[in-house]
Amino acid sequence: MTSDTTPATFQDLGLISPLLARIVELEYSQPTPIQAQAIPSVLAKRDLIAGANTGSGKTATFALPLLQHIYEDAPLSTRKNEVKPQGNYVSGLILVPTRELAKQVADSIKSYAVHFNGAIKTVAVFGGVSTNTQMLSLRGGTDILVATPGRLLDLISSNAIKLDNVKTLILDEADRMLSLGFTDELSELLALLPKQKQTLLFSATFPEQVKTLTEELLDNPIEIQVQSADSSTLVQRVFTVNKGNKTALLAHLIKTHQWRQVLIFVNAKSSCNHLADKLSKRGIVADVFHGDKGQSARTRVLEAFKTGEIDVLIATDIAARGLDIEKLPVVINFDLPRSPSDYMHRIGRSGRAGEVGLAFSLIDHEDYHHFKIIEKKNKIRLEREQIEGFEADETVSEPVAKPMAKPEGTGKKKRKNKPPINADIWLKNT
Incomplete structure (x- = not known):
């Protein structure tokens, strides 16, 4: 579902002044289609399912409203960075499929939050690096946590973090997470989350697994489909x-x-x-x-x-x-x-x-x-x-029997009753 009239400027979206000031500094001229259509609904704390291709500006679509919610919902003393909540809490949880995406999303959020003067804490956790270092970064909790599912489960089992206070759940690139075999990890994490929360789901494609996840997770969601930024x-x-x-x-x-x-x-x-x-x-x-x-x-x-x-x-x-x-x-x-x-x-x-x-x-x-x-x-x-000098023959001289090369992480032969893919092991090998 899309709106016939969408805001033409970031000022029209209802964002607060610290975010607008940062948007000016980043020289964002006007909202992309996904930002213009989705940000007002996210600010209204509606559940959302959005189809948006890469490069469409979807990180800002969920990051800006999330920062605004956390800032506005916090006690005044917290906003001034005088008192921080105690315990291993998380307010906003963002689940992503890869290490690189986790770091990139967290870096973007920290950039958008510059004018909150340290009042909002953001941490990224993922495999391939020391768990102890990430446990230290989570000491005292965090406002926003960007995580790959496997590493997050490891940290939960070590009592480094709890999910019972999560107010916003965001699944970024849900189709990719499910295709990488995160189904079991997602189910385990979802069981640890409170029932009352805002859920935002972003996916470039909508295979049956994503549709099923949408039905289970979202409550009367706004649906937006944007093919590309331009x-x-x-x-x-x-x-x-x-x-x-x-x-x-x-x-x-x-x-x-x-x-x-x-x-x-x-x-x-x-x-x-x-x-x-x-x-x-x-x-x-x-x-x-x-x-x-x-x-x-x-x-x-x-x-x-x-x-x-x-x-x-x-x-x-x-x-x-x-x-x-x-x-x-x-x-x-x-x-x-x-x-x-x-x-x-x-x-x-x-x-x-x-x-x-x-x-x-x-x-x-x-x-x-x-x-x-x-x-x-x-x-x-x-x-x-065709490029001159590199033209392809009209026909291939011999029958082609060789299959396409398998992508990383799928080198083993298939066997019956194969157990679920361990996503952390897959990511370590990719």
Whole structure:
């Protein structure tokens, strides 16, 4: 459901002055469609289910009203930072699927809260780093907690935090959490939450699992669907090429366009290193981002890529969500994602917040059928193009029997009665 008349400015949304002042400093000119439609309902403490693609401004959509609720609901002494609530409390809980997204959301919230002068505490917890350090950061509780489900359950079992005072629950990228096998963890966490709370659910796609979760969690929710922040700013192109010429075409594109930042997606950790080596032989230095890197190394690589110290980054799908790089010019699918929804999340790393972006996919004969499925599921149709000197043959000379590479974390053979996926172990390996 959407409104026919939506606020044109942030001042029209009903936000308080500390948030408006920060919005001016961040040079946000006007609300995105999802912000304009959703923020008034969230401020009214309505439950919400929102379909919003990456880059649509959804973090601010839930972060700004959450900060306002916590500030306005707190005693005056707390607002002045004189007295803090005691105990291991949480007021606002945000559940996310990946470490990178947890850190990014928490950093955004802290940025929006600058003019509250430390009156609102925000903590992010996730796997891959010391539990003891996170327990110390939670001492005395926190106003806002951004967490991956597995690590949060670990902290709860250690009595580092309790959820019985949560007033707002936010599930960010719910479709991704369920696809990663967080179902059992979510069920366990939901059982620990109070029944009376505001619940906000954001999801790019709405598979049956998400619909079921919505029915169980939300009370008479407002429903909003926004396809993208500005779909015209992201140009999608697809190039056909023989399999043996893919790397040569990739190198040709990078050198010809002289891109200063390019994010390349592949489907496996080993493919990252292999492609980086092949590009190196062609005079292109590339770094890699995948699950074999420790959390500190992953953080360093992302920061270097964001600041332009790294021109070319080759990544698995752990970079498809939670990676926010301002004005990233181009994303390339060297391997197609297995999931059509992951295609949209990958290309959404570029063309964010109205910036112009490019999304290229390099497909060989093995990819043709799968790309048609991606187009059908995402309701798009792209012209097949060729680059002179790298044209694909009209037919493949031999039958293609080799399956697509499996994405990270799914290397084991399927077996009957397979137990539920342990999400923390999955994330550690991705």
